[in-house]
Amino acid sequence: MIVGLTGGIASGKSTISEMIQEMNIPVIDADKIAREVVLPGEPAYKQIVEFFGTEILEKDGSLNRKKLGAVIFNDEEKRLKLNSIVHPAVRLRMLGRRDELLEKHKSVVMDIPLLFESKLTHMVDHTLLVYVDKETQLKRLMERDHSSSKEALSRIRSQIPLGDKKKWADEVIDNNGTLEESLQQLIHIFTKWDIL
The missing domain is CATH 3.40.50.300 (P-loop containing nucleotide triphosphate hydrolases)
Structure with missing residues (x-):
């Protein structure tokens, strides 16, 4: 179930x-997974940096959520692009985790x-x-x-x-x-x- x-x-x-x-x-938490899939090294992270550039990164290479938020806040096209990268990655990971948990x-x-x-x-x-x-x-x-x-x-x-x-x-x-x-x-x- x-x-x-x-x-x-x-x-x-x-x-x-x-x-x-x-x-x-x-409980599989979509918000936690959304943070996981944009960590450095993740495929979604690479796509975000490719599209938005390195100016949305912190010094340590992680995403600067505030800067990224400011970029997409008033730009519908960029917001949709970010969602088209992040949402499928979140869904895929959630489904994988769901299947693992349903085994036990x-x-x-x-x-x-x-x-x-x-x-x-x-x-x-x-x-x-x-x-x-x-x-x-x-x-x-x-x-x-x-x-x-x-x-x-x-x-x-x-x-x-x-x-x-x-x-x-x-x-x-x-x-x-x-x-x-x-x-x-x-x-x-x-x-x-x-x-x-």
């Missing part, structure tokens, strides 16, 4: 991911923040959304990143609203309450799916 775990910025997805790992169910475990969770946006639901059997209301999301993001409400809102608005994702997910964890309430929902869903 392969579960796609997703959410929105500051929805508490990382907390739910930790709960899943505490149940001894392996009956279930694997793939933590993919942009599961719906990137149209990756075909990679999983079930989708699980971590949901919070708009007010909670805004408050948590401002607290977490020490950002203004304007900055936080602009980051939230750059993603598909959680209310929309709710309609597409197979199951939803309402993460507005306590950790215990979220854990109970997770246990209920995983029991129903015969993961626990």
Whole structure:
């Protein structure tokens, strides 16, 4: 059984991911893999340097994420080029890791923040959304990143609203309450799916 775990910025997805790992169910984190595939020596890293040049590198040769971010921020073509290099490399590594883990475990969770946006639901059997209301999301993001409400809102608005994702997910964890309430929902869903 392969579960796609997703959410929105500051929805508490990382907390739910930790709960899943505490149940001894392996979690493959797309964000961590996205950082791995752009390390020096990786094929994606070489392609990025070839296309964007060495001015986006740190002195030690690693990618300077801020510089690269500034380059793609206002340039749709360059952003799409970066995505066309990084996304396939991430998918390939995630699928490889998934297959390895399924040899030893009956279930694997793939933590993919942009599961719906990137149209990756075909990679999983079930989708699980971590949901919070708009007010909670805004408050948590401002607290977490020490950002203004304007900055936080602009980051939230750059993603598909959680209310929309709710309609597409197979199951939803309402993460507005306590950790215990979220854990109970997770246990209920995983029991129903015969993961626990």
